Amino acid sequence: MLALESATVRFGKRTALDAVDLEVADHEIVCVLGPSGSGKSTLLRAVAGLQPLDGGRVLLDGQDQGAVPVHRRGVGLMFQDHQLFPHRDVAANVAFGLRMRGVPRAERDDRAGELLDMVGLPGAGRRAVAALSGGEQQRVALARALAPRPKLLMLDEPLGQLDRSLRERLVVELRSLFGRLGTTVLAVTHDQGEAFALADRVVVMRDGRITQTGSPLEVWQRPASAFVARFLGFDNVVEASVGGGAADTVWGKVPVPDGSPEGRCDLLVRPAGVRIGAPDTGLRCTVGVRTFRGHHVTVLLYPDDGPALEAECTLRDTPVEGAVVGVEFDPSETVVLPPADRL
Numbered sequence: 591m592l593a594l595e596s597a598t599v600r601f602g603k604r605t606a607l608d609a610v611d612l613e614v615a616d617h618e619i620v621c622v623l624g625p626s627g628s629g630k631s632t633l634l635r636a637v638a639g640l641q642p643l644d645g646g647r648v649l650l651d652g653q654d655q656g657a658v659p660v661h662r663r664g665v666g667l668m669f670q671d672h673q674l675f676p677h678r679d680v681a682a683n684v685a686f687g688l689r690m691r692g693v694p695r696a697e698r699d700d701r702a703g704e705l706l707d708m709v710g711l712p713g714a715g716r717r718a719v720a721a722l723s724g725g726e727q728q729r730v731a732l733a734r735a736l737a738p739r740p741k742l743l744m745l746d747e748p749l750g751q752l753d754r755s756l757r758e759r760l761v762v763e764l765r766s767l768f769g770r771l772g773t774t775v776l777a778v779t780h781d782q783g784e785a786f787a788l789a790d791r792v793v794v795m796r797d798g799r800i801t802q803t804g805s806p807l808e809v810w811q812r813p814a815s816a817f818v819a820r821f822l823g824f825d826n827v828v829e830a831s832v833g834g835g836a837a838d839t840v841w842g843k844v845p846v847p848d849g850s851p852e853g854r855c856d857l858l859v860r861p862a863g864v865r866i867g868a869p870d871t872g873l874r875c876t877v878g879v880r881t882f883r884g885h886h887v888t889v890l891l892y893p894d895d896g897p898a899l900e901a902e903c904t905l906r907d908t909p910v911e912g913a914v915v916g917v918e919f920d921p922s923e924t925v926v927l928p929p930a931d932r933l
């Protein structure tokens with residue numbers, strides 16, 4: 591349905607999109623992730639027609655969109671600051687795109703009512719936008735973007751301003767709504783949790799390029815590089831050298847999964863793979879800060895040498911701060927990554 595072919599955008603000397611190739615299939619939900627400045631919004635704007643390309647093409651249903659203006663691309667947009675019209679009521683906001691398309695009044699009202707039901711705001715049509723909570727406004731913005739039945743819905747930080755618990759709830763609702771409607775979605779977020787909960791496929795950007803793409807599970811289990819691993823919030827990443835089933839690291843020998851490539855690498859050890867035991871077994875560490883995360887605890891461990899290690903413990907097994915412990919590593923939670931200079 592959507593294809594970017596070598597899409598390139600430059601701002602002066604800066605290349606914001608660097609020959610990006612990306613395909614989005616019908617009914618697919620794709621989330622673009624990446625640090626600030628990596629080109630996510632530029633990608634979205636280029637697809638919408640808000641940002642002209644300096645090279646390459648954007649195709650929708652096989653048609654080159656180069657000469658097609660924004661309002662004829664058939665894409666729905668929902669941006670972070672959701673730009674509702676504060677002086678119009680909810681129904682008028684939802685029906686805005688339909689009015690622009692000359693849809694008759696009665697049909698607009700019906701459709702607005704239908705959409706408000708769908709986004710969980712039944713009967714809210716006559717309410718003033720200014721009197722809604724942030725989460726309700728977000729739902730109105732979503733209803734407005736969906737009203738003209740866009741073939742592609744694009745979301746830029748759709749839940750950006752809302753508090754975490756509301757975001758976590760809304761993201762689940764969004765995924766199920768898009769599934770029911772069969773909406774094709776391209777969304778941008780800097781929040782991994784949001785992307786992983788929403789997407790069928792995630793795309794990780796770095797410096798205007800796509801550095802990894804895959805299902806949320808694939809990317810989570812096998813980040814393609816130290817960059818992606820760190821971006822996902824994994825801090826246990828060190829340079830290493832693999833041979834004979836183990837990696838030589840600043841933390842000593844760390845067992846790696848069978849079949850891991852040999853030679854120089856970056857090594858990721860997921861916190862779940864850092865096993866805490868008696869001080870006389872494995873790597874000696876001193877227990878530092880502990881962060882309670884509901885059903886588990888993240889513990890920072892300071893070895894005598896090398897960077898701190900993050901470990902995940904059950905509440906019951908959490909050692910006390912200042913204790914000296916021994917650490918062993920679970921090979922099923924380690925990932926051998928290509929060394930940064932070979933990417």
Ligand SMILES: Nc1ncnc2c1ncn2[C@@H]1O[C@H](COP(=O)(O)OP(=O)(O)OP(=O)(O)O)[C@@H](O)[C@H]1O
Binds near residue numbers: 606627631
């Ligand atoms: N209108 C513009 N003029 C000049 N430079 C721009 C413009 N828009 C974006 N850029 C630059 O292009 C690069 C990519 O920006 P973009 O907004 O696409 O990143 P992003 O990944 O969406 O970042 P964020 O998460 O902070 O929104 C950045 O270096 C940015 O400074």
